[in-house]
Amino acid sequence: MRFFAVEKQPQLSLEELCHVRWLLGGLLALLSVWTLFHLEVSIWPFAAVATVTIVGVMLHPALPGKVPRLVWRLLVPLIVVVFVVDVLSNEIVLSLVRLNTMLVLYRAVSYRERRDDLQLIALSLFLAVLTGVLTVSIVFVVQILLFTAVGMVLLFVINVVDDALAGAPVSTVRWVRIPRRRLLLRLRQAADVRVVVLAGGLFAAVVLVTALIFLAVPRFEVSNPINFLALNRKSSLTGFSENVALGEVTDIQTDDGVAMRVDVRAGAVVPEEPYWRMVALDEYSAGAFRMSPSARSASGDRALPYLDLAPMQQPVGDRDGRPRENGRIVIFLEPGVSRYLPQPGGFSEIQFRETQEIIPNDVLRVYAMREASAGLLSYQIEGADFGGVIPDPFFAQERTRAATPSGRRAAPRGGSLSLGGAGLEPAARGGVAYPHTTLALPEAPEAREYLAGIVAEITGGREVGAQEFARLACVYLDRRHSYSRQVRLPPVEGTRIEDPVIRWLQAGAGGHCEFFAAAFTLLGRAAGHPVRVIAGFKGGTWNGYENYFMVRHAHAHAWCEIYDGAGAWLRVDPTPGAGGIGTQSEPLNQAQVALASDRSTSAYLDSLRMIWYRRIVNFDQRSQQGVISSLRTVGRTARVWSEAVVQVVREQYAAWQKAPLSFASKGDILVLSIVLFLVAVLLKRLGLGKSDVLEWFQRGQMSTRRRAGLLLQRLEARVARPPRRRSWDEERALELAGQLMIIRFGRVETWPEPLKTFRAVRRIL
Amino acid sequence: MLTTTISDTAQWSGPGARTWRWREFRLGRFLLSLVIPPRGQKVLPTAAGVAMIVIALAIGLAAYNTSSNILFIAFSLLLSTLVVSGILSWMNFGRTAWRMTLQPPLRAGQQAVLNLEVHNHKRFLPTYCLNFDLRASSGDTGRLVLRQRLDPGETRKMEWAFRPRRRGREMVEMTGVNSKFPFGFLHKHFGGRVAREVYVWPARIVYQIMMDASGTAETVGETVPRPGHGTEFMSVRRYQSGDSHRHIHWKASARQRKLMVKQLLAENQRGYFLFIETPLVVWENPAQFEQMCSLAASMAEDLFRQGQLVGAVINDGAPILTRRVSDLELLLDQLAVVEPVEHFGGGRLLPLRNVITFEPGRPDGVHAILRGRKAASA
Structure with missing residues (x-):
């Protein structure tokens, strides 16, 4: 048994440990409260007040003592009352968050015993996890890791204090003030490097074990997972709602933040500039488009829980009739963007991770949630089709029905326009219903006349099909108008027409996508073609780090869809420089993707989020099987590799054996043998055995007995020939010699402290 | 120093009592010991540990029900904390040794002091929060707590006072060593009962x-042929713990390469x-x-x-x-x-x-x- 004496490290006193415990408890509460800042803005003041209060009490622990006991007793019933009132008037999830915050605050600012500290840890954990589930933010990882680190240290300190107090309450340690500077100094003194390194290692171990458990926990395909921890956001971006006024989509473009990320899985082909449909607006009135109530209710206006959602009409396929290759994309929609789900228009199925309440509208091919999600929403789209053709048998049926007397409904206001030959008659004011809304024009006769004039100019008086008309109209708009975000309309007085789109057409002014889309819509309708406006995103950039598609708010766009008269809607983007009619930009090849990729710092940071979403948030049974498969592959590769190495070594050894005996072929072995021999001789001469060498490698120092022996020899020589200096103390020398003898020859149990003895002997020598 | 031990159990006990050697290490046995603790050892969850397990299970259930990976992360984190807690607890006990010594004499009715020495043989890591449960056959029980960190290579002495009721044989035993280190979730009991049987001498009385x-004395002042504290030299013998350094015979020590002391003749009284x-x-x-x-x-x-x-x-x-x-x-x-x-x-x-x-x-x-x-x- 050996004793390795080390320098005595100062340790924190019980009072100092109590200080640390108090501060750590406050810090833990702060960490959990700060997660609220990722939630609704409405909860921020609540979080700010909690933060200030906790920090104040942390730094001035005497404050809780000044609050009367009665107040402390009344606080918990008060919290319960507030919670009940909150539940009755607000969303239950937010009420739960507020209740949790109040409890954390209560525990953080009151004096705590061991049980209270454990309650604080549990409540803080609940709050951090709850907000993490609601926001699904990558910041959750940082926060939960910090929380874990602080929580572990706090638990450790609680345990140490508890043992030191031997069951007595913490309140027996009297302290009212934390000498912060002194405490910091003491912490620095008491911090043992080894313990700090150990703590760091432990933290790494916790993270590693967490990752392993996370990967290894069996995942089941739960048929109907309940999304009971979901928080809905009341507001979303105005440009992506049922009512879009001119300029609202362009307003969104001023924000450069990422609106959604698209993970492109195997088999999916994303074109250079994909269109992401969100809302389809069929009704127009005085510079504003909206989704008409009849269109909204055409396929039911009720939200139903969906896990898989398939449209009534499947993608139409290629022009030559072959079905398009099914591709899978996963969309990660940022919180609060819209309650309408971005999708390519054509797809075979949308799969959600958890059941979502969706209002599907197969008439307009838009899918809305009840309210915009306050957290990140991810969903997978199977069979994504980015072609600009959307089949709509419903519209064809409606058109046919409208053509028959019994099926006639209200016709577009003031229009005696034909509908692909079927012709809808003008009807009385009001009550225009879908699909007639897609033909509605401004009521002013001047406006209709003006539009009819332009249509005549575009078509040259001929009757042209929808596709041809769209092409001609796009050319017309492109020739007359330039793209500009700033739109200057002529005054109303000069034109006698109030409609801003007509005035814009008349002025030949520059405009943004919404004006082009609105103008094309009116022109198309004036020409008798049903047209609707679509708002969503167009384009995006490839992330150069993680190879996914980033769609920013700046990619917000508006375009049109024109009914081709043959059961499908064609995408028409009349904005100058855009794709035009139903065309689909070709997918980029790898080189082009590499060139077009965003490799900026912000893209890098965004790629971290994507890793988080891809690897963590979307980790499921399929991913788990992928991990297992990868591990098997790695194992197989390692086995093959090791077998190959063994084989090579064997072959080389066999070749070496067969080689003739010469220095060139076997000289290396000879040299190695000589070196080993010389080393052995040297060790022998030095009197070092195998154990010494091993010990040297293990401990990097000589054995304690050997050191004692060497020092004893020197001390005996000095005792035999004492020095002449006055400070020489023979008695002390003899005493030390005795101690050295004990260390050299005695049983370990009888040793004095070796390092101290050695130091004393060196001093006397 | 008086010795009153019947059974010589003042040996070091505990995981650090034996010098640890790599060649004795068996990975399989080690891993098995982590899952199935050796005889006498057990790991039980504390009340806080039970609460934590319940919370972890609840979060795990919610994770399965909602398919939320955030909840799976929280679930994994709680489980990993438990796992790491167990490993740390094992590391805390590792290479720690203890032994009991008694401060004689033990007399009936008088307070006796049991010294417990704890030594940390680890090279880098300190030992924390060990509790030693003690019991005397006369009925006294007690617990010694390692209140402060025991640094590597450090020995800490703790004392436990008890009072033997009557003369005879007294069994003083350490019934167990336990610890809630590091987070208080697991209560690790390290068995290995250590017992010392000691004689309790009759109580001193006033008489x-x-x-x-007068007239009854034997011859006084003459040397007798037995070792004592007289002035005449008798022989040399090996140094023993407690011998005065003044009696070290340096020449004999140098010749023998052992520490030798002078033995003197006793004088009769x-x-x-x-x-x-x-x-x-x-x-x-x-x-x-x-x-x-x-x-x-x-x-x-x-x-x-x-x-x-x-x-x-x-x-x-x-x-x-x-x-x-x-x-x-x-x-x-x-x-x-x-x-x-x-x-x-x-x-x-x-x-x-x-x-x-x-x-x-x-x-x-x-x-x-x-x-x-x-x-x-x-």
Whole structure:
């Protein structure tokens, strides 16, 4: 048994440990409260007040003592009352968050015993996890890791204090003030490097074990997972709602933040500039488009829980009739963007991770949630089709029905326009219903006349099909108008027409996508073609780090869809420089993707989020099987590799054996043998055995007995020939010699402290 | 220093008692020991640990129900904290050794102190929060807590005071070592009962001396052929712990390459011999018997301290010549366990003049008799 004496490290006193415990408890509460800042803005003041209060009490622990006991007793019933009132008037999830915050605050600012500290840890954990589930933010990882680190240290300190107090309450340690500077100094003194390194290692171990458990926990395909921890956001971006006024989509473009990320899985082909449909607006009135109530209710206006959602009409396929290759994309929609789900228009199925309440509208091919999600929403789209053709048998049926007397409904206001030959008659004011809304024009006769004039100019008086008309109209708009975000309309007085789109057409002014889309819509309708406006995103950039598609708010766009008269809607983007009619930009090849990729710092940071979403948030049974498969592959590769190495070594050894005996072929072995021999001789001469060498490698120092022996020899020589200096103390020398003898020859149990003895002997020598 | 140990268990115990060697390491056994603790060891969750497990299960259930990976992360984190807690607990015990020593003498009715030494043999890591449960056969129980960090290579001494009720054999044992380190979720019990059986000497009592010292002394000042603290050189012997360094014989030490000390002859002094007879017919009253034991022990110590105790004999036992402290200890050890005997062959003829015997007083008390006269009474 050996004793390795080390320098005595100062340790924190019980009072100092109590200080640390108090501060750590406050810090833990702060960490959990700060997660609220990722939630609704409405909860921020609540979080700010909690933060200030906790920090104040942390730094001035005497404050809780000044609050009367009665107040402390009344606080918990008060919290319960507030919670009940909150539940009755607000969303239950937010009420739960507020209740949790109040409890954390209560525990953080009151004096705590061991049980209270454990309650604080549990409540803080609940709050951090709850907000993490609601926001699904990558910041959750940082926060939960910090929380874990602080929580572990706090638990450790609680345990140490508890043992030191031997069951007595913490309140027996009297302290009212934390000498912060002194405490910091003491912490620095008491911090043992080894313990700090150990703590760091432990933290790494916790993270590693967490990752392993996370990967290894069996995942089941739960048929109907309940999304009971979901928080809905009341507001979303105005440009992506049922009512879009001119300029609202362009307003969104001023924000450069990422609106959604698209993970492109195997088999999916994303074109250079994909269109992401969100809302389809069929009704127009005085510079504003909206989704008409009849269109909204055409396929039911009720939200139903969906896990898989398939449209009534499947993608139409290629022009030559072959079905398009099914591709899978996963969309990660940022919180609060819209309650309408971005999708390519054509797809075979949308799969959600958890059941979502969706209002599907197969008439307009838009899918809305009840309210915009306050957290990140991810969903997978199977069979994504980015072609600009959307089949709509419903519209064809409606058109046919409208053509028959019994099926006639209200016709577009003031229009005696034909509908692909079927012709809808003008009807009385009001009550225009879908699909007639897609033909509605401004009521002013001047406006209709003006539009009819332009249509005549575009078509040259001929009757042209929808596709041809769209092409001609796009050319017309492109020739007359330039793209500009700033739109200057002529005054109303000069034109006698109030409609801003007509005035814009008349002025030949520059405009943004919404004006082009609105103008094309009116022109198309004036020409008798049903047209609707679509708002969503167009384009995006490839992330150069993680190879996914980033769609920013700046990619917000508006375009049109024109009914081709043959059961499908064609995408028409009349904005100058855009794709035009139903065309689909070709997918980029790898080189082009590499060139077009965003490799900026912000893209890098965004790629971290994507890793988080891809690897963590979307980790499921399929991913788990992928991990297992990868591990098997790695194992197989390692086995093959090791077998190959063994084989090579064997072959080389066999070749070496067969080689003739010469220095060139076997000289290396000879040299190695000589070196080993010389080393052995040297060790022998030095009197070092195998154990010494091993010990040297293990401990990097000589054995304690050997050191004692060497020092004893020197001390005996000095005792035999004492020095002449006055400070020489023979008695002390003899005493030390005795101690050295004990260390050299005695049983370990009888040793004095070796390092101290050695130091004393060196001093006397 | 007096030694009163019956069983020599002052050896180091615990995981660090044996020098750890790599070649003895077996990974399979080690892993198995983490899952199935060795005999006597057990790991139980504390109340906080149970609460944590329940919370973890609840979060896990919610994770499965919602398919939320955030909840799966929280679930994994809680489980990993438990796992790491177990590993840390194991590391905390690792290479820590402890041993019990008693501060003699132990006397009936007097407070005794048990020293517990804890040593951390780890090279880098400290040891924290160990609790040692102790119990004495007389009924006392206690717990010693390692309140502060035990740094690597450091030894900490802790004391536990208890009070043996009566003379005899006393079993002092460490029933277990346990710890809630590091987070208080798991209570690790390290079995390995360590016990020490010690003699509890008869209680010291106040007695009245009536001995007449005149004319009874043996020859004083002459050297006798036994080791002692005289002035004449007798021999050299090996150094023993406790020997004065002034007695180290350096030349002999250098020759032998061992530490040797000088042994001196003792000088003779006046002496008495205690003859302790315990026939049941004489010592019918247990209280008087205990009093006799106490009187005999007290007189033996006092006479030895004055250098006037030649030896003693108990009943038919072999005579004990009290030349050194260990002889006195042997005598007191025998007095600790002596009981009234049914069959006793009667007093033997001792070839000494100063023989002190004991007899019960009437109606109570005990007398020491020297040459037919009372030498002391209690």
